[in-house]
């Protein structure tokens with residue numbers, strides 16, 4: 242496969258330099274987004290150029306409205322599970338880089354992985370993202386093996402129903418091998434789309450030093466049969482506006498080349514990490530972080546936005562309403578950290594510091610209190626509604642006919658099997674409110690029947 246460079250640096254720099262705040266143009270672009278039309282680079286630059294508080298408020302209001310109209314008030318929950326942190330690369334910002342001798346290196350054995358899975362299932366998790374350093378140890382066959390272990394490990398009513406992957410780029414055959422294990426999304430973050438910064442952060446002597454090999458990772462994934470693709474950038478390495486236009490360029494490229502845009506976009510901000518001693522002039526402020534999340538929401542209406550526990554509870558509370566559709570909860574990043582986390586966070590064992598350290602039940606209770614429906618739904622993936630097929634459902638808005646009912650059913654499962662007393666009480670009052678909102682009487686009765694079956698002990702009753 243010919244590697245393509247679809248990041249037009251000079252166009253991005255020109256747009257950032259020449260696009261000035263223009264209220265009338267901003268309103269035209271917001272209207273296009275609210276009509277659920279993806280934005281092009283020029284239109285996205287118009288939203289990035291907003292400076293005044295009034296226009297920012299209009300931007301945030303539009304992002305809130307679009308999020309509600311496409312995703313409703315659901316927030317999908319997952320947990321990251323680090324499998325191994327040996328790595329052949331030397332990324333300057335990473336606590337796992339090979340030259341860092343103070344990092345505790347480990348790969349979970351099968352029995353240790355099983356223990357982690359049983360722990361995660363006993364907490365109520367149903368969706369995982371498995372994370373690996375880049376190393377010959379973590380071959381496509383090894384990754385596929387660990388994925389199968391996730392699906393094969395059951396504990397009481399506990400089971401993992403969707404496994405996503407965050408790992409190094411593979412070749413087409415490698416993706417085919419991993420896909421055959423039944424994964425959902427494969428994530429590869431470009432880290433930075435700015436080529437000079439990329440070269441400065443990733444030594445050319447390392448595998449990750451190859452910008453184009455990484456940039457074309459999702460094109461190869463799609464050819465390997467993976468149509469739920471996850472992209473992302475590490476905010477704080479270079480100008481956040483450049484990275485937003487890089488991400489939008491990538492989304493447009495995938496839509497044009499593969500016929501389907503990214504399934505998810507992640508926008509992690511650099512956090513403290515073992516051995517992190519970089520000058521970071523491009524750190525993203527909390528205000529700019531809200532701005533970038535709102536612009537991403539409006540630029541790619543049908544792409545899920547993932548905000549991780551890197552961010553604190555306060556920031557998550559502040560930013561969630563602008564477009565985030567997925568978060569992790571009860572997160573442990575140490576290898577073996579779900580079963581062995583005496584003494585709290587240990588930076589030498591994790592890639593970066595976690596900002597939101599609350600447990601799963603506390604996060605679920607917080608979501609319920611803020612009128613969000615915590616969801617463990619995995620239905621689309623298991624019903625074959627992925628990639629282009631997912632979009633066929635998502636775009637006309639039918640997805641609401643599935644998402645909210647499925648979210649309520651997975652929430653009820655959680656409340657019955659794992660919820661604390663107060664979370665269970667708060668959860669069922671939200672379920673009653675949401676049931677009353679389902680306009681179609683027959684659908685509402687169907688959901689009520691299935692909720693009753695969940696109370697009787699039935700599980701996994703999705704639409």
Ligand code: SF4
Pocket residue numbers: 328329330331332335336337338339373374375449
């Ligand atoms: S960012 Fe990834 S590839 Fe780079 S050193 Fe860390 S684990 Fe390795």
